[in-house]
Amino acid sequence: MELKLYNTLTREKETFTPINDIVKIYSCGPTVYSYAHIGNFRAYVFMDTLRRVLKYNGYNLKHAMNITDVGHLESDSDEGEDKIAKAAKKENKDPYEIAEYYTKIFLRDFERLNIDKPEIICKATEHINEMMEYVQDIVKNGYGYETSRGIYFDISKLDKYPVLSDRKVDEQIAGARVEVDKEKRNPEDFALWIKAPENHIMKWESPWGLCYPGWHIECSAMSNKYLGEEFDIHTGGIDHIPTHHENEIAQSKGKTGKIPARFWMHCNFLTIDGGKMSKSLGNIYTLDTLAEKGIDPIAYKLFCFSSHYRNKLNFTFEGAISANTSLMRLREGYQKHLNGTEEVSQDVLDDLEEKFHKAINDDLNMPIAMSYVWDAIRIPKKSKQVADLLLKFDRVLGIKIDEKTETKLDIPEEIQKLLDERKIARENKNWELSDKIRDIIQEKGYIIKDSKNGVSIEKK
Ligand code: AMP
Ligand code: ZN
Numbered sequence: 001m002e003l004k005l006y007n008t009l010t011r012e013k014e015t016f017t018p019i020n021d022i023v024k025i026y027s028c029g030p031t032v033y034s035y036a037h038i039g040n041f042r043a044y045v046f047m048d049t050l051r052r053v054l055k056y057n058g059y060n061l062k063h064a065m066n067i068t069d070v071g072h073l074e075s076d077s078d079e080g081e082d083k084i085a086k087a088a089k090k091e092n093k094d095p096y097e098i099a100e101y102y103t104k105i106f107l108r109d110f111e112r113l114n115i116d117k118p119e120i121i122c123k124a125t126e127h128i129n130e131m132m133e134y135v136q137d138i139v140k141n142g143y144g145y146e147t148s149r150g151i152y153f154d155i156s157k158l159d160k161y162p163v164l165s166d167r168k169v170d171e172q173i174a175g176a177r178v179e180v181d182k183e184k185r186n187p188e189d190f191a192l193w194i195k196a197p198e199n200h201i202m203k204w205e206s207p208w209g210l211c212y213p214g215w216h217i218e219c220s221a222m223s224n225k226y227l228g229e230e231f232d233i234h235t236g237g238i239d240h241i242p243t244h245h246e247n248e249i250a251q252s253k254g255k256t257g258k259i260p261a262r263f264w265m266h267c268n269f270l271t272i273d274g275g276k277m278s279k280s281l282g283n284i285y286t287l288d289t290l291a292e293k294g295i296d297p298i299a300y301k302l303f304c305f306s307s308h309y310r311n312k313l314n315f316t317f318e319g320a321i322s323a324n325t326s327l328m329r330l331r332e333g334y335q336k337h338l339n340g341t342e343e344v345s346q347d348v349l350d351d352l353e354e355k356f357h358k359a360i361n362d363d364l365n366m367p368i369a370m371s372y373v374w375d376a377i378r379i380p381k382k383s384k385q386v387a388d389l390l391l392k393f394d395r396v397l398g399i400k401i402d403e404k405t406e407t408k409l410d411i412p413e414e415i416q417k418l419l420d421e422r423k424i425a426r427e428n429k430n431w432e433l434s435d436k437i438r439d440i441i442q443e444k445g446y447i448i449k450d451s452k453n454g455v456s457i458e459k460k
Pocket of ligand 2: 027028029219244
C-alpha cells in the first residue's frame with residue numbers, strides 16, 4: 001500500500017520510497033541539561049510512530065539519533081552560554097556528569113513510553129573529530145571563514161537560503177534582539193566552530209586553537225558518518241525548521257553539495273494554555289508528574305494520538321486522565337477478545353485492517369487509525385481473531401495492549417453494598433442468597449468472578 005508522508009521541504013504530502021532497501025533516518029535528539037518534558041516527548045512519540053509505521057510497511061531501518069551534550073547555546077542565534085556548561089555550573093558538577101545523568105533519565109523515559117529505540121544513539125562529545133573535519137571541509141570548499149569568535153558559515157555562497165522555511169532573512173534579523181557581529185560577512189551567517197573563552201569548560205584542540213562546536217554541526221557530521229551523504233528522512237520538532245535544520249542543510253551543501261535528506265518531517269508543539277511548553281518558560285510537566293497523578297506514561301502516547309502530529313496539541317490533565325482510562329479499556333477489551341471463542345467474519349477483520357493501514361499510511365493519521373482500533377474493540381462477538389488483529393495494530397501503537405493492568409474499578413456505592421452483603425452470605429455458607437445477590441449485581445451491569453484468590457468484579 002502506498003505510503004504518503006508530508007515533506008516540509010516541498011510542503012507536500014509525497015509518496016515515500018526509500019533510496020535503498022533500508023530506510024535511513026536521522027532524528028535530532030535531546031539536549032541533556034535537564035529533564036525532558038512531555039512536550040519533548042511528543043516529538044519522540046512522533047518519531048516512534050514513524051519508525052513503527054515504516055516497519056509495519058515491511059521496511060528495515062537504520063536510524064540514528066543524537067544526544068546533544070555540548071554546543072547548544074541558550075539562543076539559536078549563537079548567543080548565550082552552552083546549556084550543559086550552565087547546568088554544570090549551577091549544579092556544581094562536571095558537565096559530563098550532568099549529560100550522563102540526564103541521558104540516563106531520558107532513555108529510561110523512552111522505555112516507559114515503549115518507544116522503539118533508534119539503531120544508533122550517538123553523542124556529540126564522542127564525535128568531535130568528525131565535526132572538526134566537517135568544518136575543515138566546509139572552509140576548504142569556500143563556504144566558511146574565520147573571525148575572532150570562531151569559524152562562520154557564509155550563507156551568500158549558497159544558491160538559496162533559506163530552503164525549508166519561507167521566512168525572510170531580513171525579517172529575522174530585524175526581529176532578533178542581538179547585536180549584529182560586525183566581523184560576519186552576512187548577518188545570517190552562523191557559527192560552525194566557536195573559539196573558547198578562557199573560562200569555558202568544554203573545549204578541544206583544533207587548527208583554530210581551543211574551540212567547541214556550534215550546535216548544528218553535530219547533526220551534519222553524525223548523519224554523514226552513520227547514514228551517508230544522502231538519506232531518506234530527517235525528523236525534529238517544528239522549532240528546528242527555521243534555524244537548526246536550515247543550517248544543517250547549508251552545512252551539507254557546503255561539504256557535499258547536497259541536501260542530506262529527501263524527506264524533512266516535523267512534529268508540531270505540545271502547548272499548555274495555548275502557549276508552547278518549554279523548559280525556558282518553566283511551564284513543564286514530566287512523565288513523573290503524570291505517574292504521580294496515577295496516569296500510566298504509556299497513556300501519554302494515546303493522548304498524542306488524539307491529534308495529528310502536524311497540528312498543535314494542548315495538554316490538560318483531564319485529557320491525560322481520559323487517555324489513561326482509554327488505555328485501560330483497550331487492554332481490557334483485548335483480554336475479553338483473547339478469551340472469546342466466537343467466530344467473526346474475516347471480511348469484517350480485513351476491512352478494519354485495511355482502513356487502519358490506509359490511515360497510518362496517510363501521513364501517520366493516528367486519530368483516524370485509533371477510530372478503527374476502537375471499532376475492533378467494540379465488535380460485539382468476543383473472538384481471538386479480534387485479539388490477534390489488535391495485537392497487529394499494537395505494532396504501530398506500541399501501547400502494550402496485551403499487558404494486564406490492575407484496574408481500580410470505580411464501583412458505585414450501591415454495588416459495593418451488595419458485594420458486602422454477598423460476602424457475609426458466603427461466610428455464612430448461604431449459597432442461595434449469595435447467588436441471588438450475584439444475579440442482582442449482574443443485572444446492574446457488573447460481572448462477579450469467584451476464585452480461590454477471592455472475588456473480582458468487572459464491568460459487563
Ligand atoms: P531539546 O532537548 O530542547 O533540544 O528538544 C528536544 C526535542 O523536543 C526537539 O525535537 C524539539 O523540537 C522538541 N520540543 C521541544 N519543546 C516541544 C514542545 N512543547 N512540543 C513538541 N516538541 C517539543
Ligand atoms: Zn539536529
